[in-house]
Amino acid sequence: MWASAPLIEARIQDAYDSARPAAAFNRTISQTIRAHPGCNPLRYVQQARDERLETPARHLEQWAQQIGCRTNLVDDFHKNRAELDAMGSEELATQVNGKTVLNTFLRNFQACHPPLNGFPDWQFVNQYLEQCRTPPGQIRELIRRIEDAAAAMHRRS
Numbered sequence: 001m002w003a004s005a006p007l008i009e010a011r012i013q014d015a016y017d018s019a020r021p022a023a024a025f026n027r028t029i030s031q032t033i034r035a036h037p038g039c040n041p042l043r044y045v046q047q048a049r050d051e052r053l054e055t056p057a058r059h060l061e062q063w064a065q066q067i068g069c070r071t072n073l074v075d076d077f078h079k080n081r082a083e084l085d086a087m088g089s090e091e092l093a094t095q096v097n098g099k100t101v102l103n104t105f106l107r108n109f110q111a112c113h114p115p116l117n118g119f120p121d122w123q124f125v126n127q128y129l130e131q132c133r134t135p136p137g138q139i140r141e142l143i144r145r146i147e148d149a150a151a152a153m154h155r156r157s
Contacts, residue, residue, distance in 0.1 A: 011105065011108060011109075012101075012105060013089055014104075014108070015048075015101045015102075015104040015105040015108065016089060016092055016093060016096060016101055017092075018048045018104050019048055019096040019097065019100045019101050019104065020081065020084045020085060020092070020096065021048070021053045021056070021081065022045040022046075022047070022048055022050065022053060022096070022097065022100050023080075023084055023095055023096040023097065023100075024056075024077055024078075024080040024081035024084055025044075025045050025050075025052065025053060025056055025060075025077060026044045026045055026097065027080040027084075027095075028060060028073055028076045028077045028080055029041065029042050029044060031076060031080075032063075032064075032067075032069060032071070032073060032076070035069075035071065036067055036068075036069055039067040039068075039069070040066065040067060042059070042060075042063045044097075045097075045100070046097065046099060046100060046103075047100060047103055047104075048100055048103070048104045056074075056077055057074045057077070060073035060074055060076075060077055061073065061074060084096075093141070093142070094141075098141070098142040098145055098146075101142065102142065102146065126150070
């Protein structure tokens, strides 16, 4: 599963694909906040395995009632999901949360390599950057953000 660049690229794509529901949920939240300025915002999804994604309709309907939104947010979620599902990988990479993708990728990697379960995530990033200095085009922006976060973390220590 992790033995070659094409297999790893497929795992990266899987991580992006698994982020589609979270991106649809977050897009629905963002659109609703713009339509209802000053409302009490719903917390954005940061993990592909967020429990709210198991029953997004329930959470969106409850939030709509709380903020007095008459728009059918469940329909909006499904429209957003359909748009994301129709996107190719290059466009999708600009629409999903890179943190969600990276967390999914690292969790899957650690699941396949149990001795690494206690290995800090930033060490995986450092190893990747050490071995693969020129990332594939679809993840260059993700890597740039990781490098920025790592640099900020290093400055704080």
